[in-house]
Amino acid sequence: MKFIHLTDLHLTAPGEKLWGLDPHQRVQAALDDIVAHHADAERVIITGDLTERGERAAYAAxxxxxxxxxxxxxxxxxxxxxxxxxxxxFGGPKDDDGFAQHAIETSVGRFLFLDTLKGPPSSAGLYCQVRRAWLSARLDGPVWLFQHHPPFPIGHPLMDLIPLDDGEGFGALLVGKDVRHLFFGHAHRTISGQWRGIPFSALPSLNHQLPLVGGSVPTVYSDEPSLYAAVLIEENRTIVHSDAFLDRHPAQMAPEAERGNWY
Ligand SMILES: [Fe+2]
Structure with missing residues (x-):
């Protein structure tokens, strides 16, 4: 099965740019590219920061x-x-306690979409006891986790100020469970690895990025390629491809060159 992972759209009110870029144009370009090249994907999954300031007009767009x-x-x-x-x-979906989280059954197992929003003034994430109870009741069988905040430090001095609160407590819920992969946002960077034996991946924002090394550009954010991920899952195999859809151009070669000799 195939699905698309997108994250950190940071949509503004329509017509308003963000850090010199147009997040609406970025989202539409990504969706157009997904429809053109991945119409066979079962679903599109977006791991948070849908908007920049939570404006209703941005959600409507x-x-x-x-x-x-x-x-x-x-x-x-x-x-x-x-x-x-x-x-x-959007109306929902929401759980019985009013949090924006839901579960679906897929051909490869249960997908769990978590709500890690803590709320102002903090930019960190929170997964409270009520939300933990919802998750704990759904961890039987193979599961795939999707959430905004990483539950561990990612090795970036700025992002590590605002991860999920008590990530180790969150991790303790997963001990002995069959968690196949954790997909998250928030990082505004491509990251992959494993945490507590759980493979994970994260993607850049569709709009602005966080430079890996502070000071490598003179601003806090950077303009680096946006990516979406096409995720392919078969039994015992998960492949996460990323595609820099805005930076995909033909190579300097004749269209017929290097064809027919791949064996
Ligand atoms: Fe973000």
Whole structure:
């Protein structure tokens, strides 16, 4: 099965740029590319920071773009999101306690979409006891986790100021469970590795990035390639491809060169 992972859209009110870039144009370009090249994907999964300031108009613009997709989509909230404004546009899904989290059964196991929004003034994440109870009740069988905040330090001095609170407590819930992969956002960088034996991956934002080394550019954020991921899952195999869709250009070669000799 195939799905698409996107993250950190940071949509503004329509017509408003963010750090010199147009997040609406970025999202539409990504969705157009996904429809053109990955129409066979089962779903699009977006791991939070859907908007920059939680504005209703930004959520409405997002819904309009997503509703044109031929596949289903699943949204999570990040620290830049606002739960009530999100619900006012999307309606849900929400759990019985009002958090924006839900579960679906897929051909490869259960996908769990978590709500790690803590809320202002903090940009860190929170996964409280109520949300933990929801998760703990759904960890039987193979599961795939999707959330905004990483539950561990990622080795970046700025991001490590605002991870998920008590990530080790969160990790303790997963001990002995069959967690196949953790997908998260928040980092505004490509990251992959493993945590407590769980493979994970994260992606850049569709808009602005966080330079790996502070001071390598004179600003806090950087303009580096945006990526989406095409994730391929078969029994005993998970492949996470990333595609720099805005930076994909033909190579300097004749169109017929290097064809027919790949064996
Ligand atoms: Fe973000």
């Amino acid at each position: 997002l819904k309009e773009m997503l509703d044109r997709l031929p596949m289903s989509y699943h949204l999570m909230l990040g620290n830049h999101d606002e739960r009530e404004a999100y619900y006012s546009v």
